[in-house]
Amino acid sequence: MPAFSLEPEQIAWCGQLRALAAERLRPLAEKGEPGHVNRPLIAELGRLGLLARLFTSGALDLCLMRESLAYSCTEAETALALQGLGAYPVHAHGTPAQREHWLPRVSDGTAVAAFALSEPGAGSDAAALTLRADPEPQPLSATADGTSRWRLTGEKCWISNAPEADFYTVFARTTPGAGARGVTAFLVPADRPGLTGSALDMLSPHPIGALDFGAVPVSADDVLGEVDRGFRVAMGTLDLFRPSVGAFAVGMAQAALDATLAHTARRDAFGGKLRDLQTVAHQVAELALRTDAARLMVYAAATAYDEGATDVPKRAAMAKLLATETAQQVVDTAVQLHGARALRRGHLLEHLYREVRAPRIYEGASEVQRGIIARELYKEADVQEQSPEVGR
Template sequence: MPAFSLDPPQTAWCAELRAVAAERLRPLAEKGEPGHVNRALVAELGQLGLLERLFTSGAVDLCLMRESLAYACTEAETALALQGLGAHPVYAHGTPAQRERWLPRVADGTAIAAFALSEPAAGSDAAALELRAEAGASEPVAEPDGGARWRLTGEKCWISNAPEADFYTVFARTIPGAGARGVTAFLVPADRPGLTGTGLDMLSPHPIGALRFDAVPVSADDVLGEIDRGFRVAMGTLNLFRPSVGAFAVGMAQAALDATLAHTAERDAFGGKLKDLQTVAHQVAEMALRTEAARLMVYAAATAYDEGATDVPKRAAMAKLLATETAQYVVDQAVQLHGARALRRGHLLEHLYREVRAPRIYEGASEVQRGIIAKELYATREAAQ
């Protein structure tokens, strides 16, 4: 795998994204209500052409967008990422009719997408999901309920953009007791009868909720990909987005590091500047070292994805694991070096401290990533024997 470095156009684009995020997106984010979809912010992302790039760019560009936006406006980064996560299965596996109906609206920011995989008893163990797709009519027919072939019954939880999304990529069990097999992905519009939801009050400010499915009708026209092979849809989406979760984390780490550099260079302490204390200087160096190492692994994984490498699952897991754990460390150390001021509501680091915790859990917790890495390593060894 060749070393990754930005070319001049990429560098300029990242600088432009940071400026746009600070000048145009952050004011909209500040007007939003925590825990709710900020439709004005999403619409602005659409006007800027950033949402359309979710479907026209590769993994490296996705990472560049997420890192650059996260540096200046985490809310804008998250809004963009959630549109991509919810809509990518439609882009990659949808029928022409599904794509024509939803993707233009996702791209212009007028339709909110959501990825509904996790359940109350199936978070990290996604293969244990229990939302049931129970057989209805044998084939779609002209009935008032849309001609349901299945009815979805059960719950989803910890779903970003729920319950305010306009449609959900929903993963349901079509073969009981089959583990990762026997799961089907469905595109479910939010106005389907029997689909309800509630918001959850979470540590981070972006919208997360729970969904309840009470015999929600779906037909063959709603299937994404192949029947009983929806887990591949889920894992394919996560293999793309896991490195970019790492990019989100790197953006937060870089913002915390830059704030720390400014603070320690200006802060008077013990007869000099805070940066003159060896313990402080060494701590800042460690923060920078870990941030750069995480960045390199993120973009190596993204490059592997774009080049169609065979070890993408391992690299994606490594990138997410290292970057999210690194960001937690860097932000925590930044808070420590800033002191009490960093704990005051509204301070950049207070905001980052709340934002940085969740990525170590969602889209596969750190423990899950370690399991994936080990599984891939042993599989590679066995294949070589």
């Protein structure tokens, strides 16, 4: 792919987003109650037009939004991302009725979405889902017009925005023993009979919870995409959002780097400024190098997605892996260079230190990303080996 650079309009837009996040979103985030959906914050994202943009933008645009918001207000970034993750399957695979009912409400911030894939025994191994979609006994399993009906029975766990979301994109097993090929995606409103949830006490400013499905009724009208093809819905959504998780991480890394530049330039130590110590200057240079490298890989993966490249799963996995691991290292080093003050409650780095850990786990842990990368590399190698042009 060609060397990547942003257009002047994109750079200006990112600056505007940073300013909006600092001036209008961060005050709302600071008023939010940890562990609960911050609906005023989501509503403001809607008023600013950022939620509607989730459904009209490409992957690169999504990355620029997430990076810019993360730099100034991680809570706003996460609120935006969760709306997109939960509602994108409706946008991409929903029926006209589903889209007409839910997407305007997601866009204006009056409906909260959630993506319900993980289970107590199937987190990183998404193909091992056990939430059952059992057909209702005949003649109840189909209506007079032939609409199929199921009952969802089982659990979901580690679900962001649960149990406070207004609807869930839920992945359930419709064909036992079929692995990834027997999963169906359903749009399940939160008020559906038999659906209950509980909050989990997590290191997170937004709610993360467990959902219990006690024979929750769903029908063909609730299916997103095709029956038994829900794994494609999940993976297609993650291919789009994984690079943007990397963008979230890059935004945090840049904020930590900028804070470190300012601190080391003014902090007196050993007869001079911290910046004058070669060991400090070299560490700062390394942080900048790694942050820019991660940013470029995120942008390249997003551009590949927008251009319909064939190697999107590999690029998306590489972008998420490098960016999230880099951000962890950058924030940790920034804390070290700041010293004890960085661990005081309310300090930017104390906040980032808590926020930066989770992205290495959700939407596929780092180990899963390495597995995807290796799988795609061997797949490419097998294709090349079978090509008659190889070696000529």
